[in-house]
Amino acid sequence: MQRSVVPSELQVEVEQFPPLEAPPSTHVDPFKLAEPDLRPLSDSIKDLVGIDHPVLNKVARHFFDMQGKRFRPTILLLVSQALGSARDSPAFTRQKRLAEIAEMIHTASLIHDDVIDVSDMRRGARTVHKIFGNKVAVLAGDFLLARASVLLARLGDTKVVELMATVLEDMVHGEMMQARAEPDDLLSFEHYTLKNYLKTGSLISLSCQSAAVLSGAQADGALGVAARDYGRHLGVAYQLIDDLLDFTASEEQLGKPALADMASGLATAPALFAARQFPEMAGLIKRQFSQETDLEAAYDFVQRSDGVAKSRRLAEVHAQLAISNVRALPGRDETVKQALTQLCHDVLNRRA
Amino acid sequence: MQRSVVPSELQVEVEQFPPLEAPPSTHVDPFKLAEPDLRPLSDSIKDLVGIDHPVLNKVARHFFDMQGKRFRPTILLLVSQALGSARDSPAFTRQKRLAEIAEMIHTASLIHDDVIDVSDMRRGARTVHKIFGNKVAVLAGDFLLARASVLLARLGDTKVVELMATVLEDMVHGEMMQARAEPDDLLSFEHYTLKNYLKTGSLISLSCQSAAVLSGAQADGALGVAARDYGRHLGVAYQLIDDLLDFTASEEQLGKPALADMASGLATAPALFAARQFPEMAGLIKRQFSQETDLEAAYDFVQRSDGVAKSRRLAEVHAQLAISNVRALPGRDETVKQALTQLCHDVLNRRA
Structure with a gap:
């Protein structure tokens, strides 16, 4: 099941890739464009999950309300239209259902992520756990x-079921x-890249590929692969920026302490790049920043290195690869394609 | 989604149902009969789950090795043959895969059942948690x-996917x-019965129905319903006996403390029947046996009542209903059908 997501040279030798092109000249807000289909979808998700049990309902709503922009559904609604689905077509009805399913899977993973261990409890229980247990x-x-x-089963397409089960x-x-x-x-960039793909990229990538299948395309044909690769590179760029913001955004902007990744023992792209310039960093990474001054020292190495700049450049490479896949999509609505391109720029430019 | 599993009068007025018929005159051991197909299946499950990650592998093996008899796969292999699948048929190959899937779902539910709360930890962590966290x-x-x-997706039958997702x-x-x-x-017998069906019966019932679909039958046709109802009534009988053994088996036989259900606040069939004879029992049930002498007092009520006998009789009614569904299956191998009937008697007769 191990798979190489991007050629390994892409992971560190980013200089040879073409620069990020300028954003579309007319600004299209992808979230605004998707909103007419997104709003009923949010209600629909609440209906789909909320009927059975008041406590489950409460947990689910807690999570659905917490998330602001619906990143994954927005991508899927726009990709589906870029694949050629008219908003009133039967294919689009099924693709909207797919967008709901993707959001449910994403939410389930957040909820299970919040299950805590004894060790966590000693450090004080986390919020959601405190509320629900x-x-x-x-459950x-x-x-x-x-x-x-x-x-998913009711969508009646076994290829789509298989793709989403793989997610x-x-x-x-x-x-x-x-x-x-x-x-x-x-300390391994390959390990980091693969982990990021599996945790974040796979859902976006394979649900975009599923949207292509629901539009009548072959999963492994040109359209299926273009949709998949758009989602994949966008997802990787998103996660790289997420990791980078942990070093650059202030606590207030993020709504969580900066350096949270390192504090929990994780070395992300900026730290890994820094370790290439400062070999002493490797020891800190390997022991998961567990000694008292490690966090401060590691942050110092990252600041003295080009780790943040290189991480941003790597995210740009992925964003550009995502953008190039938008061109391969057959939809005639240029506004939708501009929105998909804009989304790649928005991911790079977010501040928190 | 609430559904009535058995007519409500069946839950308590068991006298009007025909008595359990005698077991088949020649004794067929269902587990021995299924064994030639069961052994490679066990290895196959380990292969299916074990490839990716050593820790997952360890957890999975811990659970798969813990379970002795493979109750669910045995049922499915025999039901499939009773539905008419020859052991070398393509249908049987898929039904064997279904048996593996059912065992994986069962095991997953056991594992998630072992996740513990802060409150449990105060009382001391449970075994599996202690080992793995x-x-x-x-995960x-x-x-x-x-x-x-x-x-499931690879089986390529969306009806089967839907049935198993419902499980x-x-x-x-x-x-x-x-x-x-x-x-x-x-205090509600309906609540107890529905909960038992959902927790135990649904998997056995709907996987039997899925086996019928894989044999080419309509899910809601005569064969689909007969397979489903065999599994359903067998599952309910199994759970009733399980609940009853908590009152009658010694600690040594069960490998766990007797009265474990009441100790964890759960009133099962014997306690619920006792509450119909001794109204004082209702208060104990409602406060989940939480006061110091409650457990002893409740056990006393159960012993003075006909709760255990009535629970056994209710299990017999379900076993007999399961047996009557075996007759509706078209397979010509009478030994297989005898084994399915014997299984119902074995469930009633187990001592631990």
Whole structure:
């Protein structure tokens, strides 16, 4: 199941890739463009998950309301239109359902992520756990996954079921890579890249590919691959910026402490790039910044290195690769394609 | 989604149902009969789950090795043959895969069941948690469910995917009913019966129905319904005996403390029947046996009541209903059908 997501030279030798092109001249807000289809979809998700049990309902709403922009559904609604689906077509109805399913899977993974261990409890329970407890978190996540499976089955396309089931596997595999990384894994860019793809990219990538299948395309044909690769590179760019913001955004902007990744023992792209310039950084990464002054020292190395700049450049390379795949989509509505391109720029430019 | 599993009069007025018929005159051991197909299947499950990650592998093996007899796969292999599938037929190959999937879902539910709350930890962590931790338990369960979804999708039958996805929903729903029962729910036989069906019966029932679909039958046709109802009534009987053994088996036989259900606040059939004879029992049930002498007092009420006998009789009614559905299956191998009948008697007769 291990797979190489991007050629390994792409991971560090980013200079040879073409620069990011300028954003579309007329600014199209992708979230505004998707909103007419997005709003009923949000209500629909709440209906789909909320009927059975008041507590599950509460947990689910807690999560659905927490997330601001619906990144994944927005991508899928726009990609579906760029694939050629008219907004009143039967294909688009099924693609909207797929967008709901993707959001449910994403939410389930957030909920299961919040299950805590004894060790965490000693450090003080996290918010969601405090409200609902571990058991309810497990059940609520399971419930969303089960609902998603039922809805997927009803779409009646076994290729789509297989793609989305692979997403579930990938996400678990990614979490597992993170939970049980060996010291050498922690220092490996390949390990980091693959983990990011599995945790974040797979859902976006394979749900875009599924949208192509629902539009009548072959999963592995030109359209299926273009949709998949758009999602894949956008997802990787998104995660790289997320990792970078942990070093550059202030606590207030992020709504969480900066350096949270390193504080929890994780070395992301900026730290890994820094380790190439400052070999002493490797030791800190391998011991997961566990000694008292490690966090400060590591942050210092990152600031003295070009780690942040290189990470941004790597995100740009992925954004550009995503953009180049938009061109391969057959839809005639240029506004939709501009929105998909704009989304890549927005991901690069977000500040928190 | 609430559904009535058995007519409500069946739940308590068991006298009017015909008595359990005698077991087949020649004794057929269902587990021995299924064994030639069961052994490679066990290895196959380990291969299916074990390839990706050593820790997941370890967790999965821990669970797969713990379970002795493979109750669910045995049922499915025999039901498939009773539906008419020859052991060398393509249908049987897919039905064997279904048996693996059912066992994976069952195992995932056991693993997620073992995730513990802060409150549990204060009382001392449970075994599996101690070994692997909450996070790994969640991931391992998720992984098995994801694998099961992928394998299901590959079977390429959307009706089967839908039935098995419904099982996942039912199991979560059942757990949720148990985790969040109100005092009046605790006293309700309907609540108890539905919860048992959702937690235990649904998997057995709907996987038997899926086996019928894989044999070419309509899910809601005569064969689909006969397979489903065989599984359903067998599952309910199994759970009733399980609940009854908590009152009658010694600690040594069960490998766990007797009265474990009441100790964890759950009133099962014997306690619910006792409450109909001794109204004082109702108060104990509603407060989940939480006061110091409650457990002893409740056990006393059960012993003075006909709760255990009535529970056994109810299990017999379900076993007999399961047996009557065996007759509707078209397979010509009478030994297989005898084994399915014997299985119903074995469930009633187990001592631990």
